[in-house]
Amino acid sequence: MKQFLFFVQKEFYHLLRDPRTMIILFGMPLTQILIFGFALTNEVKNTRIAILDNSKDPVTAEIIQQLEASRYFDVVKNIKSNNELEPAFQQGIIKLAIVFPQRFQYSLLHENEASVQMIADATDPNVANTLSNYATAIILDYQNNMKGQVEFPYTINTEVRMLYNPQLKGSYNFVPGVMAMVLMLVCAMMTSISIVREKEMGTMEIILVSPIVPIHVIIAKMVPYFLLSSVNIGSILLLSVFVLDVPIQGNLVLLVSECLLFTVTVLGLGLLISSVTDSQQIAMLISLMGLFLPTIMLSGFMFPIENMPVPLQIVSNIVPAKWFYFIVKTVMIKGLGFKYVWKETLILIGMTIFFLVVSIKKFKIRLE
Amino acid sequence: MRALRILLEKEFRQIFRDPSILRLIFMMPIVQLIVMPLAADYEVKNVRLCIVDFDRSSYSQRLINKITATDYFQLVDYTDSYEKALVYVEDDKADLVLQIPSSFEKQVIKEDKSTLFMSLNAINGVKANLGGAYLRSIIADFNREARLDWLQLPRFSPQPTIKISSINWFNPTMNYQVFMVPGILVILVTMVGAFLAALNIVKEKEVGTIEQINVTPIKKYQFILGKLIPFWVLGLMILTIGLIISRVIYGITPVGSLLTIYVFAAVYLLAVLGMGLLVSTFANTQQQAMLLSFFFMMIFILLGGLYTSIDSMPPWAQISTKFNPVAYFIEVMRMVVLKGSTLIDIKMHLSIMFIFAIVLNSFAVWNYRKRS
Amino acid sequence: MMADTAISVKQLTKRFGAFTAVNEITFDVKRGEIFGFLGANGAGKTTAIRMLCGLSFPTSGEATVAGYDLFRDAEKIKKSIGYMSQKFSLYEDLTIRENIRFYGGIYGLSDKEIKSKTDSMVQQLHLQEQVDKLVKSLPLGWKQKLSFSVAMLHQPKIVFLDEPTGGVDPITRREFWTMIYEAAGTGTTVFVTTHYMDEAEYCDRVSIMVDGKIDALDTPMELKRKFNAPSMEEVFVQLARKAKRGE
Numbered sequence: 001m002k003q004f005l006f007f008v009q010k011e012f013y014h015l016l017r018d019p020r021t022m023i024i025l026f027g028m029p030l031t032q033i034l035i036f037g038f039a040l041t042n043e044v045k046n047t048r049i050a051i052l053d054n055s056k057d058p059v060t061a062e063i064i065q066q067l068e069a070s071r072y073f074d075v076v077k078n079i080k081s082n083n084e085l086e087p088a089f090q091q092g093i094i095k096l097a098i099v100f101p102q103r104f105q106y107s108l109l110h111e112n113e114a115s116v117q118m119i120a121d122a123t124d125p126n127v128a129n130t131l132s133n134y135a136t137a138i139i140l141d142y143q144n145n146m147k148g149q150v151e152f153p154y155t156i157n158t159e160v161r162m163l164y165n166p167q168l169k170g171s172y173n174f175v176p177g178v179m180a181m182v183l184m185l186v187c188a189m190m191t192s193i194s195i196v197r198e199k200e201m202g203t204m205e206i207i208l209v210s211p212i213v214p215i216h217v218i219i220a221k222m223v224p225y226f227l228l229s230s231v232n233i234g235s236i237l238l239l240s241v242f243v244l245d246v247p248i249q250g251n252l253v254l255l256v257s258e259c260l261l262f263t264v265t266v267l268g269l270g271l272l273i274s275s276v277t278d279s280q281q282i283a284m285l286i287s288l289m290g291l292f293l294p295t296i297m298l299s300g301f302m303f304p305i306e307n308m309p310v311p312l313q314i315v316s317n318i319v320p321a322k323w324f325y326f327i328v329k330t331v332m333i334k335g336l337g338f339k340y341v342w343k344e345t346l347i348l349i350g351m352t353i354f355f356l357v358v359s360i361k362k363f364k365i366r367l368e
Numbered sequence: 369m370r371a372l373r374i375l376l377e378k379e380f381r382q383i384f385r386d387p388s389i390l391r392l393i394f395m396m397p398i399v400q401l402i403v404m405p406l407a408a409d410y411e412v413k414n415v416r417l418c419i420v421d422f423d424r425s426s427y428s429q430r431l432i433n434k435i436t437a438t439d440y441f442q443l444v445d446y447t448d449s450y451e452k453a454l455v456y457v458e459d460d461k462a463d464l465v466l467q468i469p470s471s472f473e474k475q476v477i478k479e480d481k482s483t484l485f486m487s488l489n490a491i492n493g494v495k496a497n498l499g500g501a502y503l504r505s506i507i508a509d510f511n512r513e514a515r516l517d518w519l520q521l522p523r524f525s526p527q528p529t530i531k532i533s534s535i536n537w538f539n540p541t542m543n544y545q546v547f548m549v550p551g552i553l554v555i556l557v558t559m560v561g562a563f564l565a566a567l568n569i570v571k572e573k574e575v576g577t578i579e580q581i582n583v584t585p586i587k588k589y590q591f592i593l594g595k596l597i598p599f600w601v602l603g604l605m606i607l608t609i610g611l612i613i614s615r616v617i618y619g620i621t622p623v624g625s626l627l628t629i630y631v632f633a634a635v636y637l638l639a640v641l642g643m644g645l646l647v648s649t650f651a652n653t654q655q656q657a658m659l660l661s662f663f664f665m666m667i668f669i670l671l672g673g674l675y676t677s678i679d680s681m682p683p684w685a686q687i688s689t690k691f692n693p694v695a696y697f698i699e700v701m702r703m704v705v706l707k708g709s710t711l712i713d714i715k716m717h718l719s720i721m722f723i724f725a726i727v728l729n730s731f732a733v734w735n736y737r738k739r740s
Numbered sequence: 741m742m743a744d745t746a747i748s749v750k751q752l753t754k755r756f757g758a759f760t761a762v763n764e765i766t767f768d769v770k771r772g773e774i775f776g777f778l779g780a781n782g783a784g785k786t787t788a789i790r791m792l793c794g795l796s797f798p799t800s801g802e803a804t805v806a807g808y809d810l811f812r813d814a815e816k817i818k819k820s821i822g823y824m825s826q827k828f829s830l831y832e833d834l835t836i837r838e839n840i841r842f843y844g845g846i847y848g849l850s851d852k853e854i855k856s857k858t859d860s861m862v863q864q865l866h867l868q869e870q871v872d873k874l875v876k877s878l879p880l881g882w883k884q885k886l887s888f889s890v891a892m893l894h895q896p897k898i899v900f901l902d903e904p905t906g907g908v909d910p911i912t913r914r915e916f917w918t919m920i921y922e923a924a925g926t927g928t929t930v931f932v933t934t935h936y937m938d939e940a941e942y943c944d945r946v947s948i949m950v951d952g953k954i955d956a957l958d959t960p961m962e963l964k965r966k967f968n969a970p971s972m973e974e975v976f977v978q979l980a981r982k983a984k985r986g987e
Binding site: 370371373374375377378381382385386576577579580582583584585586587 | 793794795815818819821823825829831833834838841842843845846847848
């Protein structure tokens with residue numbers, strides 16, 4: 001036992017004496033949370049649009065005023081003709097253009113119908129859709145509020161309730177994902193590199209010759225990163241609650257236990273990686289390409305899994321982060337209890353055992 | 369001059385003999401370009417709907433048929449209890465619950481109005497928004513049709529209406545891949561520049577070969593050029609591979625000219641390599657180099673407007689994008705590939721990128737000392 | 741400075757913060773001399789060599805290497821010196837031929853010169869079979885000999901050897917020293933550090949560094965007489981025992 005503690009101490013020294021690495025390992029999660037929490041959102045607002053008013057009558061003026069007042073739009077003033085539209089789009093100056101034809105008010109009053117043209121930059125289809133929707137809503141709103149409005153019979157109203165995230169905050173989606181990403185990076189990548197570096201430097205042989213049990217060596221290597229991750233989890237949760245206003249709806253104990261479980265899962269992964277290579281560079285590359293990228297792409301936090309083609313959906317099932325993300329969302333954001341996540345927890349436990357067993361076996365083989 | 373040539377020979381030989389680098393160079397574009405766009409589909413579709421129908425009239429049935437007739441919604445269950453429906457949402461089996469009150473049909477006819485209730489899982493705000501909007505428009509459509517049925521309104525409607533015609537430019541098929549792929553190309557090129565270059569130089573530091581170089585008469589600028597040029601070439605190679613893959617697999621051909629893309633990419637690579645160089649002067653081990661470049665890359669990419677729109681960012685973040693080379697490239701890529709922008713259109717971006725390149729590289733050269 | 745002084749060092753000092761690694765050392769090395777630079781680990785040898793090669797900036801003092809001032813003309817020095825370090829010399833992932841081509845080119849040799857040097861070097865070292873194989877595949881002894889030859893490729897005036905024979909078997913060591921003698925014979929100054937005291941005997945003059953200072957500087961014979969020691973090893977042990985730094 002004492003040997004083991006000595007080992008752990010050595011591993012801590014390695015970590016603590018590398019201030020550059022430490023800063024990044026602590027700083028990265030914090031920075032990411034802040035960026036995701038404050039800067040990134042799928043919400044659409046303050047988007048620059050152009051309005052071409054070929055009619056210039058009181059009606060168009062009124063509609064334009066509504067559009068300008070809206071927080072979704074930022075009306076760019078100096079587009080005055082049709083020819084200026086395309087270049088404006090091409091130079092990225094506007095994302096939407098609304099064009100009123102001549103004699104708009106006249107048509108509306110005398111022919112009971114007038115047209116408006118909306119041109120959207122569909123480069124980002126969702127943004128285009130959302131912008132069109134908002135603009136349409138504003139215009140239709142005006143239409144319904146025009147004087148001389150007849151109360152229409154047979155109206156179906158819809159009342160909408162947003163569950164779990166009434167303010168539609170982007171951070172609710174992101175925070176669980178950032179946790180998964182950070183843990184993946186710190187635990188898997190760093191652990192595997194730490195072990196492989198020992199192999200590369202040759203000191204692993206020395207250790208193996210000593211009386212310490214090899215398994216203890218491995219566990220000792222995981223300990224500092226386990227603790228580091230716990231600190232990271234804590235700081236992420238604190239930041240989420242107090243800075244980003246993303247509350248923890250569910251049971252804190254359950255949430256933290258699941259996070260710690262995932263940490264161990266990912267440590268196991270790191271172990272697995274280190275057992276298949278002797279070169280730091282390769283360990284890094286595998287961690288990045290084989291772990292990190294799939295985590296980002298297939299865990300469901302950046303891109304919705306249900307939209308993916310079926311083969312990818314199947315592949316996403318072997319990405320541990322996918323299950324973790326689900327669990328965190330369910331417990332932290334939805335506030336639900338264990339009975340909603342027992343299946344996923346079981347899967348994570350299974351994965352953990354699998355990783356640990358396989359890597360330990362591989363290590364044993366090498367030693368013989 | 370000759371020294372530089374000899375140096376370059378050595379660098380290229382070493383790079384192409386390193387199996388992990390080669391693997392990376394060819395695997396990376398393939399994996400990223402093939403998997404990512406397939407995965408990265410933000411389009412809101414397949415919204416899973418659970419309907420709680422207390423009315424069960426032919427009227428409500430018509431509404432339901434109309435909704436499920438579209439591909440947009442997937443009916444998960446049709447039940448008679450809100451609690452049951454909610455469980456679906458909790459269990460993540462449904463995204464949206466539509467509740468139709470009892471006597472829905474009667475209410476509309478007798479009292480002239482009725483109310484439907486929608487509950488949306490709003491964790492994914494975009495999905496909730498667009499899903500809800502679409503459902504509402506289907507309901508409104510249904511409303512209009514039903515109204516016509518009952519009222520037999522004169523064809524000449526007393527209500528003035530504004531007709532809105534919508535056109536989508538640059539991506540008429542509203543294809544998400546078209547949006548993502550150019551951005552992914554940017555990431556690829558960036559990774560080669562910042563990441564690989566930094567790793568390479570730091571490896572020399574770690575192994576000790578850098579000392580051997582420092583003892584020779586090789587000048588600072590020669591050494592740095594010797595590192596820059598191979599990765600510059602590599603970056604352009606990856607860009608080419610990426611463009612070919614986009615063409616072959618996604619059928620994406622740039623509306624604008626390829627030359628414009630390459631010109632900008634060439635300058636961009638200089639800037640990004642400068643960044644990698646700079647990182648390598650600060651890091652002593654490969655691990656540090658990797659973490660450092662990764663950290664900065666991540667920030668730049670996230671804040672670069674690849675996944676989320678820059679316009680929606682708070683003012684401080686928008687200002688930061690002015691200093692973010694990645695943001696410029698992403699914008700230029702999208703502009704040229706999708707909108708056909710020309711060199712003249714991007715001259716601002718180009719000049720700024722030149723400045724980045726000069727500043728970053730000068731800083732790196734200054735920071736690299738042969739003598740400690 | 742006389743024409744046949746290769747290295748001239750006066751009060752050269754290197755400080756790292758409060759720690760003085762090299763403390764005002766003063767010595768001269770004659771042209772064509774084999775100069776042994778000895779000292780215990782931590783005595784400051786490597787720091788001193790690095791300064792003389794232009795790898796580290798001295799804190800104070802003066803030095804002239806190959807006729808150039810260390811402070812003002814460090815870059816000019818590099819054309820006239822060769823260097824071989826214990827850590828590394830050749831690129832493991834390049835072949836022998838490619839390594840020679842690289843270093844030859846860096847030092848300004850023409851393609852023709854490189855080719856002829858490659859041929860003669862390969863012949864001398866009996867490496868004909870391996871010339872197109874990666875250096876990685878060579879056993880250590882061959883690597884060291886090859887490194888030395890490559891360091892001599894551009895016919896430098898001075899060649900600095902930092903523990904060149906570390907980890908190599910006695911026969912190879914002897915062959916190595918034969919090469920050193922040949923080099924010195926053609927007028928190249930050899931500045932070598934080593935832990936092997938028997939090699940110290942091969943040098944023309946030897947200096948011993950202790951705690952950053954030079955505690956002894958003379959021919960091996962004189963040193964043995966002065967310290968009443970039967971071997972250089974004895975001399976070394978007597979001096980190094982006083983050391984406060986090191987292992």
